[in-house]
Amino acid sequence: MIKVLVVDDSPVAQELLVYILQNDPKITVIGRANNGKEALTFLQSKRPDIVVMDIQMPEMDGIEATRRIMETNPLPIIMVSSFWNPKEKEKTFIALDAGAVAFIEKPGGVQHQNHETTSRHLTNMVKLLSNSEFLRPKADKAIQATCIKNEVILEKDREAAGKLKLIAIGASTGGPQTIQMLLKNLNKKIPVPVLIVQHIAPGFVNGMVEWLAKTTSFAIHVAHDKENALPGHVYFAPDGHHMGVKSNLTIFLENNSVPENGVCPSASFLFRSVAENIREKAIGVLLTGMGKDGAQELKMMRERGAITIAQDKNTSIVYGMPAEAKKIEAATHILPIHDIPVILEKLTLNRCASQLNK
Known part of the structure; x- marks a missing residue:
């Protein structure tokens, strides 16, 4: 089973992400966190295979949480982002700089027209990255x-x-x-x-x-x-x-x-x-x-x-x-x-x- 930590400050969004992930027989959600600070606390005692995390959250956002996770306890991190929010789209790429491996559009509710597509994309991404060797390319040093x-x-x-x-x-x-x-x-x-x-x-x-x-x-x-x-x-x-x-x-x-x-x-x-x-x-x-x-x-x-x-x-x-x-x-x-x-x-x-x- 692929073990996932879900991090999102919205109870509705968090519940939806858990619902989508748990519907796949190969995935289990072993923890939830309401912000980056809670995620770091969770990771002190447990180690999921992948973190699925929102970007904008109180106390500690997804970007700062990603930086700290990559410094202390590197894991594949998938950012979920709202395509309709310009500020969140901009922060998505800052999250990649911080160490996130990939990002996807945040799934809509079960009545949303793109629910099935975005849900499948999320579960496929989790399974895909769990089967790949986790690697963070380094771009900060000039290549000779x-x-x-x-x-x-x-x-x-x-x-x-x-x-x-x-x-x-x-x-x-x-x-x-x-x-x-x-x-x-x-x-x-x-x-x-x-x-x-x-x-x-x-x-x-x-x-x-x-x-x-x-x-x-x-x-x-x-x-x-x-x-x-x-x-x-x-x-x-x-x-x-x-x-x-x-x-x-x-x-x-x-x-x-x-x-x-x-x-x-x-x-x-x-x-x-x-x-x-x-x-x-x-x-x-x-x-x-x-x-x-x-x-x-x-x-x-x-x-x-x-x-x-x-x-x-x-x-x-x-x-x-x-x-x-x-x-x-x-x-x-x-x-x-x-x-x-x-x-x-x-x-x-x-x-x-x-x-x-x-």
Whole structure:
């Protein structure tokens, strides 16, 4: 059984969370707390597998509680956030900085139209994270370029360096903090645009973009249809739209999009457009996340001559999408997250020859 601690100051919300979790035969709620202070007291004597916690609470909020838990008794923490509350959405990403592994939309009551979907998302997330090795990526230290071994960059990569036009990235669970780490350690002067599909709850992409813009050195945007992708800029697919790119680096969005691999936006859609239009002048990167979105199309990119990278198991918060890519041999490189910005920088800035000899 997966043991869960539920932390929420609202008696109604707390009862609903417990009800949803206890309805799954693989989950048991071993404790409840009304705020972060009570949660810390509970954790002094008992250890759940996962903490499900609200953000805004009296006495001690979810952000401060997360910081203290990660300092003294590290555990996977899932934040539940109200998508309709702008202040709470902003704090959600601060909670990720504090150490939370993931966040989800707070489920509505049993009569709410999204109750079944959000409830299933919560229980699936709890089970998923309980089966994964808990890992908190560290983004506070600059990564040294010397950590890439000479043999990692292939002769084919050296030939491609300097001709590259685009980096395309796909991520799901654990993606926001992993992307933050990547961007913090990637040179903002890279001469190519970066297009990213991140699976995220509706209503949160704008908050994520604002958070990343504040915590990294990049110009980061929610993409618009027919927008030209500029070098050194980062573009995220907007809510409910698949994002692709044309050969002239014009972004296009598909309206009224049908989910692909169960998600919208989809990394598969982006990677497929890159394979068809950018071909060997692209780099594809598949990061942490559940499912298989993007894996087959990453292989398509590889077959068209692109450099393709999948995050390794040890540094993936959830080893799903990159595992599928590895399984079907879609990636030319399997790398830990701290090596990925290094190889991207070397390739796009055409530093291969000089740095490989160091």
